[in-house]
Amino acid sequence: xxxxxxxxxxxxxxxxxxxxxxxxxxxxxxxxxxxxxxxxxxxxxxxxxxxxxxxxxxxxxxxxxxxxxxxxxxxxxxxxxxxxxxxxxxxxxxxxxxxxxxxxxxxxxxxxxxxxxxxxxxxxxxxxxxxxxxxxxxxxxxxxxxxxxxxxxxxxxxxxxxxxxxxxxxxxxxxxxxxxxxxxxxxxxxxxxxxxxxxxxxxxxxxxxxxxxxxxxxxxxxxxxxxxxxxxxxxxxxxxxxxxxxxxxxxxxxxxxxxxxxxxxxxxxxxxxxxxxxxxxxxxxxxxxxxxxxxxxxxxxxxxxxxxxxxxxxxxxxxxxxxxxxxxxxxxxxxxxxxxxxxxxxxxxxxxxxxxxxxxxxxxxxxxxxxxxxxxxxxxxxxxxxxxxxxxxxxxxxxxxxxxxxxxxxxxxxxxxxxxxxxxxxxxxxxxxxxxxxxxxxxxxxxxxxxxxxxxxxxxxxxxxxxxxxxxxxxxxxxxxxxxxxxxxxxxxxxxxxxxxxxxxxxxxxxxxxxxxxxxxxxxxxxxxxxxxxxxxxxxxxxxxxxxxxxxxxxxxxxxxxxxxxxxxxxxxxxxxxxxxxxxxxxxxxxxxxxxxxxxxxxxxxxxxxxxxxxxxxxxxxxxxxxxxxxxxxxxxxxxxxxxxxxxxxxxxxxxxxxxxxxxxxxxxxxxxxxxxxxxxxxxxxxxxxxxxxxxxxxxxxxxxxxxxxxxxxxxxxxxxxxxxxxxxxxxxxxxxxxxxxxxxxxxxxxxxxxxxxxxxxxxxxxxxxxxxxxxxxxxxxxxxxxxxxxxxxxxxxxxxxxxxxxxxxxxxxxxxxxxxxxxxxxxxxxxxxxxxxxxxxxxxxxxxxxxxxxxxxxxxxxxxxxxxxxxxxxxxxxxxxxxxxxxxxxxxxxxxxxxxxxxxxxxxxxxxxxxxxxxxxxxxxxxxxxxxxxxxxxxxxxxxxxxxxxxxxxxxxxxxxxxxxxxxxxxxxxxxxxxxxxxxx
Numbered sequence: 001x002x003x004x005x006x007x008x009x010x011x012x013x014x015x016x017x018x019x020x021x022x023x024x025x026x027x028x029x030x031x032x033x034x035x036x037x038x039x040x041x042x043x044x045x046x047x048x049x050x051x052x053x054x055x056x057x058x059x060x061x062x063x064x065x066x067x068x069x070x071x072x073x074x075x076x077x078x079x080x081x082x083x084x085x086x087x088x089x090x091x092x093x094x095x096x097x098x099x100x101x102x103x104x105x106x107x108x109x110x111x112x113x114x115x116x117x118x119x120x121x122x123x124x125x126x127x128x129x130x131x132x133x134x135x136x137x138x139x140x141x142x143x144x145x146x147x148x149x150x151x152x153x154x155x156x157x158x159x160x161x162x163x164x165x166x167x168x169x170x171x172x173x174x175x176x177x178x179x180x181x182x183x184x185x186x187x188x189x190x191x192x193x194x195x196x197x198x199x200x201x202x203x204x205x206x207x208x209x210x211x212x213x214x215x216x217x218x219x220x221x222x223x224x225x226x227x228x229x230x231x232x233x234x235x236x237x238x239x240x241x242x243x244x245x246x247x248x249x250x251x252x253x254x255x256x257x258x259x260x261x262x263x264x265x266x267x268x269x270x271x272x273x274x275x276x277x278x279x280x281x282x283x284x285x286x287x288x289x290x291x292x293x294x295x296x297x298x299x300x301x302x303x304x305x306x307x308x309x310x311x312x313x314x315x316x317x318x319x320x321x322x323x324x325x326x327x328x329x330x331x332x333x334x335x336x337x338x339x340x341x342x343x344x345x346x347x348x349x350x351x352x353x354x355x356x357x358x359x360x361x362x363x364x365x366x367x368x369x370x371x372x373x374x375x376x377x378x379x380x381x382x383x384x385x386x387x388x389x390x391x392x393x394x395x396x397x398x399x400x401x402x403x404x405x406x407x408x409x410x411x412x413x414x415x416x417x418x419x420x421x422x423x424x425x426x427x428x429x430x431x432x433x434x435x436x437x438x439x440x441x442x443x444x445x446x447x448x449x450x451x452x453x454x455x456x457x458x459x460x461x462x463x464x465x466x467x468x469x470x471x472x473x474x475x476x477x478x479x480x481x482x483x484x485x486x487x488x489x490x491x492x493x494x495x496x497x498x499x500x501x502x503x504x505x506x507x508x509x510x511x512x513x514x515x516x517x518x519x520x521x522x523x524x525x526x527x528x529x530x531x532x533x534x535x536x537x538x539x540x541x542x543x544x545x546x547x548x549x550x551x552x553x554x555x556x557x558x559x560x561x562x563x564x565x566x567x568x569x570x571x572x573x574x575x576x577x578x579x580x581x582x583x584x585x586x587x588x589x590x591x592x593x594x595x596x597x598x599x600x601x602x603x604x605x606x607x608x609x610x611x612x613x614x615x616x617x618x619x620x621x622x623x624x625x626x627x628x629x630x631x632x633x634x635x636x637x638x639x640x641x642x643x644x645x646x647x648x649x650x651x652x653x654x655x656x657x658x659x660x661x662x663x664x665x666x667x668x669x670x671x672x673x674x675x676x677x678x679x680x681x682x683x684x685x686x687x688x689x690x691x692x693x694x695x696x697x698x699x700x701x702x703x704x705x706x707x708x709x710x711x712x713x714x715x716x717x718x719x720x721x722x723x724x725x726x727x728x729x730x731x732x733x734x735x736x737x738x739x740x741x742x743x744x745x746x747x748x749x750x751x752x753x754x755x756x757x758x759x760x761x762x763x764x765x766x767x768x769x770x771x772x773x774x775x776x777x778x779x780x781x782x783x784x785x786x787x788x789x790x791x792x793x794x795x796x797x798x799x800x801x802x803x804x805x806x807x808x809x810x811x812x813x814x815x816x817x818x819x820x821x822x823x824x825x826x827x828x829x830x831x832x833x834x835x836x837x838x839x840x841x842x843x844x845x846x847x848x849x850x851x852x853x854x855x856x857x858x859x860x861x862x863x864x865x866x867x868x869x870x871x872x873x874x875x876x877x878x879x880x881x882x883x884x885x886x887x888x889x890x891x892x893x894x895x896x897x898x899x900x901x902x903x904x905x906x907x908x909x910x911x912x913x914x915x916x917x918x919x920x921x922x923x924x925x926x927x928x929x930x931x932x933x934x935x936x937x938x939x940x941x942x943x944x945x946x947x948x949x950x951x952x953x954x955x956x957x958x959x960x961x962x963x964x965x966x967x968x969x970x971x972x973x974x975x976x977x978x979x980x981x982x983x984x985x986x
Contacts, residue, residue, distance in 0.1 A: 008041070015045065016054035016459070018452070026058035033065040034073045044076040047083045050171075051090030052435070052460040060089035060096030068103030074110075081110045087168040088161065091460060094441040095164060098157050098270075108162035113169050115179055118186040121159065125190040128155045131197040136207040136239055138200060139193070145202040149262045150269035152194050157270060159187050160226065164438060173434075173461060174427040178223075178402050181430060185222040188230050189215065191272060192259060193318040199258035209251035210237045211289070212324035213259070213317055216279045220313035221399045226434055227443045229276040230263070233314065234289040235327045245291050252289040273443075279310050292323070296330050305347050308338035309383055313399045336397065339387040340501055345494045352380050352488070366473070368433050369445035373477025375433065377484040378426045382408065388493050389413050389546065391501040401426060412542035415583050418483050425480045428461070432473065435460040447473055491593045492586060495550035518556035526562060529569040543582040544572065547592060554593050558600020559932075559949035559958070567599040567606040574613035581616070588620040594670065595619055601949050602669050603934030604722070604761070608662055611759035612655075615662045624672055626664055629684025632656065636692035649696040650753040657689045658760035665722065668927050671955055675923045676895065682720035687711065689754065689763055690726070690808035697750045705732050705739040707746060707779075708814035711807030712769045712800060717892040721926045723936030725764040728807055729771075730779040731817050743779045761936075769800045782816055789821050795835040796842055798824040802876050802883075803892045826883035826890055839880075840984065843873050855939050858969060861922040861929070862938035866972025866979065868926070871898075871919040874983040878906050894919060911978045918975030921968055928953040940965060 008027060009020035017023035027045070031038035051057040064085075065072040076082045088109065089096045099105055116124075128151045130142030141148050167173060167180045192213055200206040217231035218224050236252030238245060260275040278284050281298040290298070299307070311331050316324025338344055355376060359367050369375045382404040390396035395407050402423065409419030435457055436444055447470070448454050454466030463469050487493075511530075512523040520526045530552075534545040555564040575581040585592045595616060598605045608615055618624070636656050640649040664681045667673045673681070690709055698704040713727035714720050732743035754763040770776050771788045780788070789797075801821050806814040831839070850863045862868045872894050878901045883889035888900040895916060902912040929937050932949040941947045947961035956963055980986040 008039070011041065012045070012048070012054070015048040016051065017058070018055055023055055023058050026062045029062035030058070030065045033062065033069050035069070044082040044086070047086040050083070051086050053090045053456045056093060057086050057090030060093070060100070061086070063100040064089070064096065064103065067100045068106060071103050071106045075106055078110070084113065084165045084169050085109045088165050091168055091435065092164060092438045092441065095161055098161065102154065105158050105161050108158060109165055111162065113166040115166065115183050118189060121186050121190040122193055125152060125155050125194040126197060128152060129194055129198055131194065134207065138207060139197045141197040141201040145198050148198045149265070150267055152191065152198070152262065153267065153269040153272055156187065156191055156272050163187070167434070171462065173431050177427045177430050177434070180434070181223040184226065185215070185219050185224040188219050188224055189317040191263065192230070195259045195262040196255065196318050198262055199255045202258060203251065203254050205251055206255060207239055208243045209248040209255065210239050210320040210323050211252045211255050212320045212327060214314050214324050214327060215317035216310060216314055219317065220315050221401060223400060223402070226437045227273060227441050229274045229443070231276050231279050233280050234277065235292055235295060235323055236289045237291060237323055249287070249289055249291065253287070256288050292326055292330065295327060299331055299334050305338050305341055305344050306351055308335045309348065309387060311335050312383055312386065315399060336391050337501060339391055339497050340499065345384065345388070345497045348380065348384055349489065352376070363446060366447035366449070367445060368429055368447055371477065373481035373484070375426065375429050377480050378422050381422065381484050381488050384488060384493060385413050388497045412539050413546055414487060415587055418487065418587065421479055421483055425476045428476055431461060432457065486587055490587065491590050492547065492550050495553055495593070499549045499553065518552060518561065520556070520561050520565070522562050526565055529565050533569055533572055540576065540582055543586055547585055551592060551596055554596030555600045558597055559945060559952055560600050563606070564596060564600030567610065570610045571613045571616060574610065575616070578614070584620045591619045594666065598666055598669050601952060602665065602931040604931050605662065605665055605669065607934050608658065608760055612658055615659055618659055618663045618666065624663060624667055626667065626673065626677070626681030627660060629688050632660055632685060633688035633691050636688055637695060640692055640696045646696050646700050647753065650693050653689060653692045653696065654758055654760065657685060657763070660685050661760055665931065668722065669931055669953055675920055675927065678927060679719040679721065679923070682722065683715050683718040686715055686720060686726045686763060687808050690765065693754055694750055694809050697746050697753070701742055701746060704746060705735050705743050706810040706813055707732050707743050708810040708817065709808040710814050710817060711805045713803055715807060716803035716805040717894060719894060721923060722930040723926065725766040727769050728765045728767055729769065730767065731785060731813050732779050732781055733813060734781045734783050740779060740781060747779050771797065782813060785817050786820050789824055793824055795838045798827065799839060799876055799880060801825045802879055805892050827880065828884040830881040830884060839877060852939065858972065859940040860938050861925045861940065861968065864972065866918050866974070866976035868919060868922045870979040870983070871915050871975055874915065874979050875901065877983050882906060907978070907982065914974040914978050918971045921971045924954060925950065925968060940968065
């Protein structure tokens with residue numbers, strides 16, 4: 001291509017020029033300066049394709065070639081050198097101007113693109129000012145301070161040219177970002193060391209002070225930008241015994257101020273960057289330098305938590321290295337204790353929030369450094385985890401964000417995927433920051449807005465369009481923000497931070513004392529469980545060790561920490577091969593804390609988790625509220641239809657039920673939903689389960705008849721409790737004996753499959769409320785039900801029908817059946833005296849038969865005086881008496897019927913409140929008893945530990961076992977008076 005004429009303008013545009021005519025002019029100027037034919041394609045132009053800004057590269061090339069034609073011609077003759085020069089000129093206007101003014105620095109473009117060591121940089125820059133040790137061994141510049149400062153500024157630019165060439169030479173710049181940032185920090189060290197040598201030369205009596213300059217922030221972490229304030233702290237000490245501390249401080253202040261002036265001043269040779277000492281004790285209001293003793297006093301007595309977070313990155317960069325190391329050794333123990341200070345986590349989180357709040361709204365979405373999902377979110381995430389967990393893990397005591405993320409991942413403190421995501425995002429965001437700063441060598445962290453600037457940035461990171469880089473930034477920042485929010489705001493981090501450092505490194509004996517203090521009764525067993533979970537070197541063991549201090553504290557907040565710890569071990573061992581489990585405990589919000597509360601407070605939850613550990617996945621959900629019944633039914637039908645065998649299909653349905661039942665159980669234990677919502681959720685779940693299982697069983701029969709399941713009792717009222725059976729009646733379409741036989745077979749198999757033992761409480765479909773009770777046929781046709789209820793039904797059956805509703809199966813059938821018995825559910829003339837007597841006698845007989853002998857009836861929350869049965873039968877009596885005339889009473893819900901009765905004037909406000917309070921109290925107690933004891937039961941526990949657990953679920957807090965009994969007796973007594981008046985007619 002170099003041997004033939006081409007249309008240069010079109011070719012330059014094809015290579016990326018925005019203005020072909022302008023690009024052609026600069027190309028001609030370059031060719032003229034180099035003595036080449038401007039009409040010919042010389043070959044070096046091919047490298048323009050990868051330039052960030054082709055027009056800028058050609059413009060700068062014209063200037064550089066005019067200033068040094070021979071050096072430029074030599075550079076362009078070698079493809080590798082040409083590539084580096086063109087990429088540099090297209091990326092940075094300032095470095096292009098520098099090369100035009102100082103073409104001798106083209107030697108940096110053709111030099112081997114290698115990273116210089118810190119020592120090489122130091123020696124090179126010190127040589128530019130002719131620095132030599134004086135009689136005290138301190139480095140002092142031999143050059144004139146003014147000319148030496150300019151030489152330092154030019155040397156800094158020279159190295160920036162070299163570093164930028166190495167940076168821009170990579171097709172994927174993110175692969176070298178970490179190395180570039182480290183070399184920029186090493187260059188900063190060398191600049192400050194050289195500036196200090198110049199300062200000594202200009203400061204009489206400089207040999208009175210040993211001055212240590214410590215790098216902070218990004219420079220301390222060796223993650224510096226091209227243009228950034230260099231954060232420092234100064235420590236001073238006398239050089240001799242005959243020099244007082246005050247004299248050393250005075251000299252040290254002059255030296256430190258001189259270093260800052262040299263680095264920040266502007267001259268014909270340019271400038272370097274600002275030296276910022278605002279992170280020193282007391283900030284800008286405090287003295288510029290302090291002695292080591294003064295530093296120790298301040299940090300031990302006055303420093304705030306954020307100052308220790310800043311010291312995480314402190315390192316000696318210039319001056320007296322030993323003094324600098326002494327400072328780091330002084331503050332290190334304080335830094336690694338700050339994570340346990342009261343309010344540390346909350347203050348760190350609040351500080352991050354304040355930073356975001358102070359960003360101007362128009363800039364918030366393009367702030368690469370401080371904005372949501374930007375560099376600061378990655379840094380704060382790593383630093384918080386370092387300071388909380390680094391107290392007992394020395395591997396986390398690193399300065400670099402890159403090193404910190406790798407160490408946190410290796411130690412199991414953050415997931416590998418999260419760490420890799422943050423590392424990749426941090427590299428990319430630092431690269432974007434480098435490129436926007438490199439263009440004009442200005443300190444900025446904003447994503448550009450102008451299309452041409454965005455296009456240049458896009459090409460700098462291997463993209464093409466302005467919109468591409470904007471999309472890349474949005475995707476990356478959102479990914480960072482999601483990870484940051486999950487890790488930075490994890491309850492686990494806050495819980496671990498509250499544990500004193502000494503307790504994270506306890507001996508066995510001390511651990512037993514600690515466990516006893518937490519409330520564990522069997523410390524030896526607890527230690528065995530802890531050791532079983534935390535011994536070894538695997539990643540899972542490291543994560544368990546990280547979790548354990550927090551888990552112990554959360555388990556101790558429950559009523560039975562010993563049982564909870566055993567269950568935690570059983571669940572953890574059951575899920576030992578599941579990679580998501582420990583990762584979820586560590587990363588998924590409040591999962592670990594929820595698990596501890598559930599394991600320590602509910603035997604039913606423990607039984608379900610031990611038998612089916614994967615059920616614990618429910619705790620990872622952000623929203624634990626019960627799912628919609630129709631949604632659950634759809635899922636059950638879908639999973640069931642994947643299995644050709646009916647037993648497998650029903651097992652799949654029961655697995656969904658187990659998960660959703662556990663969700664409701666957790667909601668009850670944690671107090672997320674009230675008892676009415678729990679009743680609706682459990683009733684909807686029962687309906688979905690029966691519906692899906694009925695569909696699965698029916699598919700095993702050829703031409704199955706239509707079957708409807710009528711929900712009765714508490715199921716029909718949407719008031720199921722955790723220990724309730726599901727009362728039901730089964731109706732089949734009118735189709736002769738064959739249909740009844742097929743339906744009976746289907747229903748029998750349905751009941752057997754749902755009641756079979758399994759990891760979760762079984763679902764018993766109790767058909768005892770069907771016509772003729774247990775002696776009647778299990779399934780009837782619709783016409784058979786109608787015939788029976790037309791001529792044979794008893795008063796108790798009318799009462800039972802009050803709660804009849806569609807439960808599952810064919811809704812037309814259940815609707816027709818329920819509609820046909822309206823005259824029995826809501827008799828037009830109410831109950832006659834004989835029927836009333838029958839209801840009362842049945843109630844009395846049930847109380848006698850169902851209250852266990854030897855127990856205090858008052859402690860039976862269902863059948864005892866003022867309990868559930870008393871309230872429900874009282875409300876049902878009013879419905880049987882008045883629903884025929886009052887439509888508002890025609891509801892299956894106890895509380896809705898009670899409210900309607902009050903509106904109708906059948907009960908006054910005080911009576912309504914007494915019955916409502918007693919029903920809610922007894923229903924909550926019933927659920928709490930099942931949660932705590934792990935099985936259905938209506939009698940208040942006699943064990944004080946179980947009663948304490950019930951009290952906690954009731955929201956009464958620890959140690960309220962007596963109060964829970966007193967509250968129940970009080971509400972039952974008040975309700976009992978109303979029951980006596982209305983139901984018994986006393």
